[in-house]
Amino acid sequence: MKPAAEAARLIAANIWCWGCLAIISIAALAAAPLWLLAGRLRGWSWARGVREGTWLYARLYLASISPFVRLDIRHAHRVADFAPAVWAVNHQSWLDLYLMSAQPVRNICILIRAWPFRRLFFFGPLMRLAGYVPTEGADFGGILEQCRREIADGAAILGYPEGTRSRDGSLGRFHSGLFKLAVELNRPVIPVVVRHSGRIIPKGSFIFRPGRIEISYEAPVEPGQFAGEALPHGGLRRCVRQDFQRVLHDVV
Amino acid sequence: MADAIWATVTQAMMEEFELEPAQMRPEARIKEDLGLDSLDVVDMVIVLESAFDFKIQDKAALKEIVTLSDVADFIAATIEAERGQAANG
Numbered sequence: 641m642k643p644a645a646e647a648a649r650l651i652a653a654n655i656w657c658w659g660c661l662a663i664i665s666i667a668a669l670a671a672a673p674l675w676l677l678a679g680r681l682r683g684w685s686w687a688r689g690v691r692e693g694t695w696l697y698a699r700l701y702l703a704s705i706s707p708f709v710r711l712d713i714r715h716a717h718r719v720a721d722f723a724p725a726v727w728a729v730n731h732q733s734w735l736d737l738y739l740m741s742a743q744p745v746r747n748i749c750i751l752i753r754a755w756p757f758r759r760l761f762f763f764g765p766l767m768r769l770a771g772y773v774p775t776e777g778a779d780f781g782g783i784l785e786q787c788r789r790e791i792a793d794g795a796a797i798l799g800y801p802e803g804t805r806s807r808d809g810s811l812g813r814f815h816s817g818l819f820k821l822a823v824e825l826n827r828p829v830i831p832v833v834v835r836h837s838g839r840i841i842p843k844g845s846f847i848f849r850p851g852r853i854e855i856s857y858e859a860p861v862e863p864g865q866f867a868g869e870a871l872p873h874g875g876l877r878r879c880v881r882q883d884f885q886r887v888l889h890d891v892v
Numbered sequence: 893m894a895d896a897i898w899a900t901v902t903q904a905m906m907e908e909f910e911l912e913p914a915q916m917r918p919e920a921r922i923k924e925d926l927g928l929d930s931l932d933v934v935d936m937v938i939v940l941e942s943a944f945d946f947k948i949q950d951k952a953a954l955k956e957i958v959t960l961s962d963v964a965d966f967i968a969a970t971i972e973a974e975r976g977q978a979a980n981g
Contacts, residue, residue: 780931803929813910816931870942871935874908881910 649850653708657848660704668697687771691747691795694770698741708850709735709840715857716743718830722860724791726822726829728880730888731800732809732838735853739834740798742855749790751775751783751799751818775799775817783817784824791825798832801877805843809836811888814881819863819873828860831880833887858883897971898964904943905960908935918961926960940967946974 672693679689702711719725723745729736740748752767753776773786787797801819802812822829835854841847861883866875902916911926922928928936933954941948944967948954957963 813927815929816935817929820931871908871938874935874939878910 649708650847653848653850657705657708660701664697664701664704668693668700686769688747690766690770691749694766695741695746695748698738701738702741705848708848710852711739711742712852712854713742713857714855716855718857718860719743719745719796722828722830724794724796724827725860726818726825726827727796727798727832728801728814728818728829728884729798729832730811730834730884731802731805732834732836733805733841733843735837735841736800736805736834739837739853739855743857745796747793747795748798749773749787749795751797753803780817780820784821787821787825791827797821797825797827801880806838807843809838811881811884814877816873816877819877819880822876823863823866823873826863828862829876829880830860831858831883831887832856833858833884835888856887858887894964894968897967900943901940901960901964901967904939905936905963908939916960918959918964920960921958922960922963936963944971946970 675693676686676689679692680686684692702709719727720743727748729740737750740750750767750770750772752772752774771786771790773783775783790797797818799818799821801814801817803815804812806812819829833854833856835856836851837853840849840851840853861876861879863872863876866872866879869875898918902913905911905926906913906916909926909928909932915926917925920926922933922936937948937951937954940963948970950970953966957966
C-alpha cells in the first residue's frame with residue numbers, strides 16, 4: 641500500500657474506532673437502567689445484568705470495528721464445553737477486555753487489579769456492580785470465597801496471570817493467584833491466547849493500527865493432574881504457560 | 893557452604909518463579925525487583941523447605957527478609973541452628 645493511502649487508512653481507522661467507542665459507550669450507558677430493570681424482571685441479579693450487558697456492549701464494539709480490526713477466533717466452543725472454568729488470558733492492550741465477548745459465555749467474573757476500580761471514569765462503578773473482583777492487596781481467602789460462589793452460579797472466572805499489559809507482546813511472568821484459585825476450586829484452566837492486540841493499540845498508545853487479532857481457546861488443563869506436587873498450582877501454572885508459549889511461537 | 897546455599901536458593905527461585913539468571917543478584921528485592929507477590933512468598937517458603945529438606949520453624953523471621961541475600965543468610969542461620977540443636981541433643 642502506498643504511504644499516502646496507508647496514512648489515509650490509519651486516519652480513517654482512528655476516526656472510526658474511537659467514534660464507534662464513543663457512540664456505543666454513550667448508547668450503552670443510556671440504555672443501562674432500562675436493561676438492568678428488564679434483567680431484574682427476568683430474574684437476573686444486578687451483577688448478572690451488568691455482565692450480560694457488558695458482553696453485548698463489547699460484542700457490538702468488536703463488530704463495529706471489524707472493517708479495521710479483524711478477529712480470527714479458534715476453538716471458542718471450548719469455553720462452553722468445559723464451563724464453568726477458569727480462563728487465563730495474556731494481556732497486551734485495553735482492547736483485550738472487549739475480546740472477552742468473542743466467545744459465547746456471557747456470565748464472566750473478571751479478576752482485576754485495584755486501580756481500574758478507582759480511576760476509570762464510569763467503568764469503576766460498573767465493575768463494582770458487575771461483581772468483578774479486585775485482587776491487588778486483597779485477602780486470598782476472600783477472593784476464593786467470592787469465586788466459589790461465582791462458579792456455583794455457573795460463571796467463568798477470567799484473570800490475567802501476567803498481572804499487567806505487556807509492552808512488546810512478549811509473555812510476562814505468570815503470577816500464582818489464578819492457578820491457586822483453579823486448584824482450590826478444582827476447575828479446569830482454559831488458556832486463552834491472544835496475539836497482536838498489542839499491535840492494534842499497544843499499552844500507552846492512543847493510535848489504532850488496522851490489523852488482525854488472533855484468539856485461541858486452548859484445551860483445558862485440569863488441576864487434578866498436579867495433585868502429587870509440593871505446589872500443585874505451580875505445576876499448573878508452568879503447564880499453562882507452556883501452552884501459551886507453544887501457541888505464541890507456532891501460530892503464524 | 894555459603895556458595896552452595898546461594899546456588900541452591902537461586903536455582904530454586906529461578907525454577908519456581910521463572911526468573912532469569914541476571915535477576916539473581918544478592919541485593920535484588922524479592923517483591924520490588926523480582927515481582928513476587930504475597931502468595932509467591934508463601935510458595936517461596938515451601939520451595940526452600942523442599943530444596944533444603946527442612947521445615948522453617950521461625951516463620952515470623954521471614955517478614956524481615958527483603959532481598960535474595962537476606963534469604964540466603966536466613967537459610968544459613970537456620971541450617972546452623974539445626975546443626976546446633978542436633979549437636980546438643
